Amino acid sequence: MIRKRLQLTIITLLLILTGGFSGTATAAGVNPLVSTKWLAGHLGDKNLVLIDVRTVTNYGVGHLPGAVNMPYAKFEPMSEDDSCRLMPSPADLTALLRGLGVNASSHVVVYDQGNTASDATKGAASCWILEAMGMNNVSYLDGGFTKWTFEGRIIDNKKPVPKAGDFTAKLDPAKLATLKEVRAAVKAKNVILLDARSADQHFGATKSGEVERFGHIPGSLDMPAPYLTNAGINRAPAYLKAKKVLAAIASGIGLTKNKNAEIIVYCNSGQFAGLDYFVLHRILGYKNVSVFDGSMMEYASHEKLPLVRFAWGHVNK
Missing domain, CATH: 3.40.250.10 (Rhodanese-like domain)
Incomplete structure (x- = not known):
C-alpha cells in the first residue's frame, strides 16, 4: 500500500513538473499554458523570451521583469480592404521578432493585460500567429499581467535592449x-x-x-x-x-x-x-x-x- 501511494505521488509530481495538467505539450516539451508561479521560477532561463502584447503606454508604466513589447495593435485589421488580415507577412514578422531577440531555439511566453476576456483573446491570438508562423515553443501566461500583480509579484519599467535574434517566420x-x-x-x-x-x-x-x-x-x-x-x-x-x-x-x-x-x-x-x-x-x-x-x-x-x-x-x- 505504501509503495503504491509512493508511486502515485511520484507520478503526480512528474505531471505537475511537466505541465501534464495544463494542456498538450509541444514536441519540445514546452507547456502551452504556464502559470504565474511557474514563470516566477523561470524568469532567468537562458532561452526564455517574455512578450508583452499590451499597449506601448501600459508596457511603459510597468511590465513583467525582462519583458519586451509587441503590442497586439500591430496585428489589428486597419485596412478598408475586405480581406482584413491579422496575420502579418513572414518577412514583417521575422523582422519584428528578431528585433525582440527571438531565436529559433527560444521559448516564447506571451502575456496580455489579463483583466477581461477580450484581453485574453489578444494574448491567445498572438500565440496563434506565432505558432502559425513556425514558432513551436510558445506558451501563454494564464491570467496575464493582472494575475501577476494581484499576487504581489515584482514589475519594472525598464526597457530591455535584446541582442538581435535569428528566428525566421514561415507560414504553416x-x-x-x-x-x-x-x-x-x-x-x-x-x-x-x-x-x-x-x-x-x-x-x-x-x-x-x-x-x-x-x-x-x-x-x-x-x-x-x-x-x-x-x-x-x-x-x-x-x-x-x-x-x-x-x-x-x-x-x-x-x-x-x-x-x-x-x-x-x-x-x-x-x-x-x-x-x-x-x-x-x-x-x-x-x-x-x-x-x-x-x-x-x-x-x-x-x-x-x-x-x-x-x-x-x-x-x-
Whole structure:
C-alpha cells in the first residue's frame, strides 16, 4: 500500500513538473499554458523570451521583469480592404521578432493585460500567429499581467535592449483558413465551422459595427470565446477555465470528440477565434484546427455568400 501511494505521488509530481495538467505539450516539451508561479521560477532561463502584447503606454508604466513589447495593435485589421488580415507577412514578422531577440531555439511566453476576456483573446491570438508562423515553443501566461500583480509579484519599467535574434517566420497554411476554404467547408461533410463570437452575434440579434451583415456562416457551431475564461467571476483575472470544464463546453455545444476532425474557427476579425483555437488545439488536443483570418469582416462583405439569422448553428453534415 505504501509503495503504491509512493508511486502515485511520484507520478503526480512528474505531471505537475511537466505541465501534464495544463494542456498538450509541444514536441519540445514546452507547456502551452504556464502559470504565474511557474514563470516566477523561470524568469532567468537562458532561452526564455517574455512578450508583452499590451499597449506601448501600459508596457511603459510597468511590465513583467525582462519583458519586451509587441503590442497586439500591430496585428489589428486597419485596412478598408475586405480581406482584413491579422496575420502579418513572414518577412514583417521575422523582422519584428528578431528585433525582440527571438531565436529559433527560444521559448516564447506571451502575456496580455489579463483583466477581461477580450484581453485574453489578444494574448491567445498572438500565440496563434506565432505558432502559425513556425514558432513551436510558445506558451501563454494564464491570467496575464493582472494575475501577476494581484499576487504581489515584482514589475519594472525598464526597457530591455535584446541582442538581435535569428528566428525566421514561415507560414504553416494548415493553421490559416482562407475564404475559399470556408466556402468549401459550408458544403463539405467533413469540416466543422466554429463561431467564437457572442451568442447574440451568432444568433443574429446583434452584430459588430465592423461587420456588414447579421448572422452566422451556415452550419457553424457557436463557442463564445468569453465563456472559456473566468474573467470577472468574483473579480477574478482572465485565466482559462479548468481543462475538464473546457472539454465539457466543447462537448456541450456538440463538437465532435474526434481529435483528428478538421475545424475552422472564425469570429469578427480573427481575435476571438484565436482563443478558441488555443483552447481546442493547445489545451484539448484537437490536431487540425485553423483560424479564418478574414472572419466575418471578410465573409459578410460578399453579399452573395449565405448567412443564417435568427437560428442556432448546428452540425448537419
